[in-house]
Amino acid sequence: MISVAEATRLVFSTVGPLPAETVALPQAAGRVLREPLHADRDFPPFDRVAMDGIALRFAALEAGQRAFSIARTQLAGQPPLPLEEPQAAVEIMTGAALPAGTDTVIRYEDLVFTSEAGRRVAAVQVLPPAPGHNVHRRATDRRQGDLLLPAGTLLGPAELGVAATIGAGLVTVARRPRVAVVSTGDELVPIDQTPLPHQIRRSNGLMLQAAAQQAGAVAELFHFDDDPAALRQGLPPLLREFDAVLLSGGVSKGQADFLPAALQDAGAEQLFHEVRQRPGKPFWFGRHPAGAVVFALPGNPVSTFVNYYRYAAPWLRAVQQPALPMLPVFHAVLATDVVFRPALTHFLLVRLVSAPDGRLLAYPLDRTQNSGDLASLLLADGFVELPAERETFAVGEAVPVWRFRY
Amino acid sequence: MISVAEATRLVFSTVGPLPAETVALPQAAGRVLREPLHADRDFPPFDRVAMDGIALRFAALEAGQRAFSIARTQLAGQPPLPLEEPQAAVEIMTGAALPAGTDTVIRYEDLVFTSEAGRRVAAVQVLPPAPGHNVHRRATDRRQGDLLLPAGTLLGPAELGVAATIGAGLVTVARRPRVAVVSTGDELVPIDQTPLPHQIRRSNGLMLQAAAQQAGAVAELFHFDDDPAALRQGLPPLLREFDAVLLSGGVSKGQADFLPAALQDAGAEQLFHEVRQRPGKPFWFGRHPAGAVVFALPGNPVSTFVNYYRYAAPWLRAVQQPALPMLPVFHAVLATDVVFRPALTHFLLVRLVSAPDGRLLAYPLDRTQNSGDLASLLLADGFVELPAERETFAVGEAVPVWRFRY
Incomplete structure (x- = not known):
């Protein structure tokens, strides 16, 4: 019987990165990036107007000018034409590119508009502290070529937004782990059957399937009776075709606990059996040389659940995101x-x-x-x-x- | 301009429960239950053997007997036959129903087996403290009819396991909220286009779509240019067909900020515009009498994101799970x-x-x-x-x- 620390070490010794695959960005939510993504341009890509108002030359204010005639209006998305008259201003909207010949934005709240000789004039009521006021200067957030999203990043909503901004319409991510969830036990009947008095319905499979999906896996359900022949036939394909096999039940020392022997008959190598822990002492863990890692969890529901979260969930995360810590950070x-x-x-x-x-x-x-x-x-x-x-x-x-x- | 507290109150005043729908249990992960689920039997449904070993009468031990001949073996899932010989024992496995005529289980670790006259005999090495040892008695966890999962429960892995145990193969859950995510702004180009120097790519839509999916919603993406005619044509179907419309941009006081007027032209009632908060002061919120609630979030990405999590995400949760608190519990x-x-x-x-x-x-x-x-x-x-x-x-x-x- 080994310690929890040793069991953790052995479980994590089997972590290897899953293959990568390329998916469209909207389908990448919840996936883990396998390539670094860099800024394709500066952020912001231009001197960006940060308030609705007027753009002008700060030097004109410094020279004592307060009233500015409005040469034209520029909306976000319109190409910025230079300001030709140094004493005038451009009425301008948030998100627009600052026109050449201007360096400062005065927001509407600090202006009074009047009309003079058919042309609108804005009088500045509150002086800005310095040139560049209300301008989000090009490249102040990030520079072209900066690393924005390193390989290994879990892609949540903010990361998808950043990837969209830099035009990463296709991204390379870790393939989802493929998990076979296997319940065993002759006393277990399907959910839609009425159990006899000495039987109960299968619950661990659905529980583990939902939990594995939360960890980013694709999980399929299987059930085997406590029958060495059924196990001998059923286990080998699962050990070959899946990244992980999660079993529950059949790992104690009872007469119907055929799993450890059946797993070894099917070619799985035992890494440990029994851990100095409660619940879940009979936990069996191993690996098949063809690839699948096997978590044979004890069958009592609380043992199954706790040991899944203690060992299998971190493993499923780590094969997608190998930099993750083995131990909880909470x-x-x-x-x-x-x-x-x-x-x-x-x-x-x-x-x-x-x-x-x-x-x-x-x-x-x-x-x-x-x-x-x-x-x-x-x-x-x-x-x-x-x-x-x-x-x-x-x-x-x-x-x-x-x-x-x- | 209203306070954050008043804005929160007004947002939550529009929460009404979504209609219910019936889904198969495996598809109910992450959904919110709309019916109470009760125990269909006692938990455990029978006196359940909790360790591999032998089942015997405690009275025999009290009378001084230590060696018990094994009458037969009973595995989990086999119907429990009564023990006919009061001085004998049944070899028995975890999960089996305790046979009539026995009341106590001695685990293998506390037994020594020998053979006498062709019959196996187990000698008890460690006496159990009381009758019922290593027996998980019928109904000790829950009784038939007990409420296990009240309406309003979010169905995670543990809840699915419990629902499976009681045979709830179909469950009534809240329909997912249908969300239209709308970006606006002439400066925004699609992800797969190379923006001109004064343009940027659309990022808020994908960000909000992924965030709304995390809150259990089904979210579709739309984009409108800053054009009153496009808004007048595009908004009404969204306001009729979705539970919530999440917009970003177009709600400031700029000349291209047509949204508040366009929403009201399309029949939406304004509940507030501008909140005493940073970021996100220009946030507009309203509702269409035909149903959709409208979160018109400011377009700057940080404003959009923060205000989504502050107001829209709790709303999306609450329409599924109306008992949730308005304020964070962290x-x-x-x-x-x-x-x-x-x-x-x-x-x-x-x-x-x-x-x-x-x-x-x-x-x-x-x-x-x-x-x-x-x-x-x-x-x-x-x-x-x-x-x-x-x-x-x-x-x-x-x-x-x-x-x-x-």
Whole structure:
């Protein structure tokens, strides 16, 4: 039996980057970039007018001029014609390119307009502090060639906006991980069947499929009975065709726990079996030389779920985004004392609350933790990880937290 | 000009629940339940064996018996036959229903097996503390008829697992909000075009589309030039056919800012125009009597993005899940002093870090905030909301935070 730290190390030793593929930008949301994207122009690409008003020469104001006749109006999207008369001004709109011959924008709020001899005249009421006022100068944000989005960036809404601005209509991203989700257990019947008194419906498969999809994977569902022949026939194609196989159940020491042997018969190499942790001690992990990594999770729903988030979800993220850390970057403060005597790392379900003082508080679930109690997951936002070396943890102590919800 | 609080109140005054629809459970991930789901049986539905080992009568142990002959083996999924011989035991696996005539399970680790006269015999090495040991008793988690998932629950992986367990193969959920994302501005060219020197590519539309999809919406993209005739023709169908119309640009006081008038010409009622906030003062909000709610966001990318997350994203969530709070439930601690003199609510872009002491720290972005600097969003995880009534905010102060990323 190995420690959680060693199990984590072994799981992450199997991380390799998935192949890249090219997709249209709108389809790249939630995907991870595999190429760096650079600024194709300066940002802004021109001296950009930042307020609606008039563009003029600051030197004219410095010389004491206050009233400016309006030579013409320039909207955003119109090519900027130079201002020919140095004493005049261009009425101009936000987003327009500043015309040559002007260097400063006075906003409408600081102007009074009158009409003189059929021509509009703007009188400046509030003097700008310096040339360049209300002008977003070319290249002040980024320069042409600057790296904007490094390879490895997760493409969210802001990243898509930046990629659109630089004309990246097609982008190279990591292929989505392909995951086979496999439930095992003769006691499990499909969702649409009425179970006999000693049977229950399959729930882990759908739960893991939804969770893997949240991690960016494409996940397909399979079910095998506790039957060595069925496993011998069913497992090899999954081990060949998928990036990861997530199993639940069949990994304990019981007489129907055929999975470890069946996985090895099918060519998977065991990297570990049993981890000093609760829940999820019987967790089996291995890899097939043809490619699939195998997370054989214990079958009790809470064990399945917690171990998926502790080991498989970070793996699914990491094969897309290899720079990600193995350990969570979130910490929470225990809202109660916790005592846990076994010499096991304890994954304790908690409800998370952001306190008005900015601390993230972790409230352990009241109900005695029971790895068969699927419904307890409804109340949990995640779990804290309490090290095996200690038995008591005091209210107010900060500990690493893994989150199911956001 | 109204306050942020009043703007929030008016935005939320337009929240009404979307119609319901029925979908297959696997397609319900990320959707919001519109019907309560109850336990169809007790949880567990039978006295469930929690460890691999043997099932026996605790009374036999109390009477001094230690060696038990194995009458038969029972796997999970097999109907439980009663134990006929009170001095014998049933070898039994996790997940099986406890046989009548037994009340306690001894795990393999606490047994030694021998063979006597061709029959296997298990000798108990460690006595259980009480009857019921290693048995997960029927109905200890939930009782038949208990409410498991109330209407209004967001269906994540755990909720799908619970719904599967109770056989909810079809579920009634809120329809996804239908959103039209509209960019305006003559200076904007499509992503796949090379802009002229005074033009830029469209980026807000794709950004808002991806963000609305993250909020559970189905979002379609549209673009209109700054042309009253194009708006007069294009807006009415959107106002009739969508639940929400998200516009960006065209709402300032400039000469090409035709949107407020065009929206009102198209039958939309203005609820407010201009909010005491930065960025995003020109935000226009209204509603069409036929249904669509209109968020006309300022066009500068940072304004668009921040105001989307401040007003539109909570609205999109709330029409699916009406019990949600209007205000964020997250707080962060300022990592630096902040001074902001205008009498405006300040939405300040921050990077968020979970500190090892469990506090969420908000680092204001270094770069002078500039609502035209789209690339600054790449560094931001969200924004803090600093009230208009104060000018100085001290390092260590906890303030409300809105998050873009998770």
